[in-house]
Amino acid sequence: MEFDLQRLVIFLSVFTVILFLGYSYAASRLSAPFELNTFQSVLLWCAVVFLVLLTPSAYILSLFYRETPWQKFWAYSAFTTLGFSTILVSFVVFRDLGNLVWKGSLFISDKLQASATQTEEGSGFSRRDFISRFSSFALLGMAGGLTAFGMYQAKKSPSVKRVSIKVKDLPEGLHGFKIAQLSDIHIGPTIKGGFLEEVVRKTNSLGADMVAVTGDLVDGTVGMLRDHVSPLKGLKSKHGTFFVTGNHEYYSGVLAWIRELEEMGIHVLLNQNKLLEHNGATIAVAGVTDYKAHTIIPGHRTDPKQASQGTENAHYKLLLAHQPNSVFEAAKAGFDLQLSGHTHGGQYFPGNVFIHLFQKFVAGLSEWEGTQLYVSRGTGYWGPPLRIGAPSEITVLVLEKHS
Template sequence: MSQSSQTSQTSQTSDVPPGASHTHGKSSKRTLPARPRWLMLAIIALLHAYIGWRLLTPLPVAMGWKVLGGLWLAVSTVLIPLGLMSRAIQKEPLATLLTWTGMTAIGIFSSLFVLTLLRDVVLGVAMAFSVLDAQLVTRSAVIVLILTAASTVLGFYNARRLARVVEIDIPIADLPSELKGFTIVQLSDIHVSSTIRRRYIEAIVEASNALKPDLVAITGDLVDGGVPALRDHIAPLGQLTSRHGTYVCTGNHEYYSGAPAWVAELRRIGLTVLENEHVVLDHEGAALTVAGVTDFTAHQFDPEKRSDPQAAIAGAPEGVPRVLLAHQPRSAPAAQEAGFDLQLSGHTHGGQFWPWMYFVPLQQPFVHGLHRLGRLAIYVSRGTGYWGPPKRFGAPSEITRIRLVPGKV
């Protein structure tokens, strides 16, 4: 991985000592006070009871099958909170087992709940138009179960297979001819954890290297867990090859997992982490500025790490194309104001599985794909891995090959 062509011009130092220990308590653990925890458990139990009441009663099956369905809902009520809290469990293989079962239960429950809710809407409309009958009640319950099973199986397959390569040309105004065709491989939201391990990282690295990019960009949420547990699993990222190296910005899950320690570890294996700073690359005699910001919520964990696109570009040469790595799409207005030409983001997972892509706009301005904000182009990756349930439905994972081309804004 050659980085000999880069000249570092940063707004703050990139060097973090390998033994950095200034980890903030908030960044390593997220815990709920006892009362909200019990409230969460009560809500989960009530939602499962709703599913059982609305689905199990009308099913045209023997009572024994309904009892089994009720037992599954009871087990799911317990597995979901255990899966969410599994990172706090140090004992293996118990922690991994709880993660797998708990997160799978979340995926099944999510589809069951949404489809049951939609079924009730349909039945309500049918009742309003006086077309509701016993057959519709029974068949609609069966359809909910079939759709849940199908989306879970297909979603698991989509989540666990290697992300496909998505190729896109992004027009940049006033792009120097030397930078025409400059290629960036974007990896995002891999979420290395108990369910995404070294073998998948090795496959990603092999796929990225085969594309022979000029630069590799990792746009946050690389890990879900601490350095001691996941160090060996992310190690293959040190084998990523490109003309100008691999650049990383932090995501919110790095802060949940101990960002200072992870920044030090990623730098140790040869990756360049950009925390509100930039580098200037020399490519065929033309300059390209590549900047990175800390996560949009970083200040909640460390006030000194507030995400700041303006600080990231401070001191950069004028008249040079500027690319920003920013984990969350909502950094775009600040990136536009700072004068960037391209922002690469992730965070949304494209919604990951139906119907959550329709709720992402409540928090983020863009869900996935290429967008424009004045002169600024924003590309939002659907992510290269997944978070939580091993399930992707309607939002496939991707390894993105971006090609810069001249164009008008």
């Protein structure tokens, strides 16, 4: 089997249960002010069940069946609906939390509480009923508007982001060394070869000295996505393209993808490095397996120290690592710069709010114990075709001598 079927079943089962709980909560809270009859209630809960099953069914179809127009339509419908629904559920939760705070403040003030009670008495359709119904429509409208905006942001071509990496005592030969970073492209159910062709075209126009692809290239098997990934062969740079595995490669048949990428002429670094001679100076380009790879393939445990072996005489040491958390070991191994992705910068609301609870390094340039770290927001997207507050990027990092 090209991927772990047991893990897929467990993931989809847990995912479906979470969706049902979230969708059910939002549906019950939004419909509460309208006093639905039995027929309307049945229709509502049928719609909830349909929406819950829409996304896992689209994902399964993308794994096991060749792309067709109806499948593409199903996938876009499913993942767009997922994005809309997660935004809507978040709005409902935040509204209800706000109401709890408000009711708590009224409870503290007996006078206000009594006033509120008197206002509601003797009225068939109170002001409170109107506000509750208006609130439900308003949340639906806001979620719809954000979904439309997020789709536009996600589907447009990624912008080029230029980042200057200041390096003390950098050899003159490496001053101006240009790295193009692509990350988290997620070729799969809704991102196909046409998107990647445009990314390759833009990347080639940058005149980079090397290209780094920092994981999560695919969401699907080689058999399903080989043709859609083939535009990567067109990447051009002085020293070539380097790739490290992300967690989604391990969900998609990583060994087959490693072979496929190597056949395309891409350097896959599995706790390894390659020394590049550039204008009389040496830069070590190392790469580690995904931070959690050992949970799927024990022999793929990430190891920055092993990746650094043989780089002692390099003038500059670069590490490619999909997850930013690799930087803690990368600093101990003496790397000067780590390039990562994985976080998507949160991708869209509410992810870009809660991502900070789970990741110390979310996006942009930072430093940890002498090792600089750049975290890309990603070149594509995962799941819902949405980007809100976390634009996709093709990153150009330029090494510059800093006295």
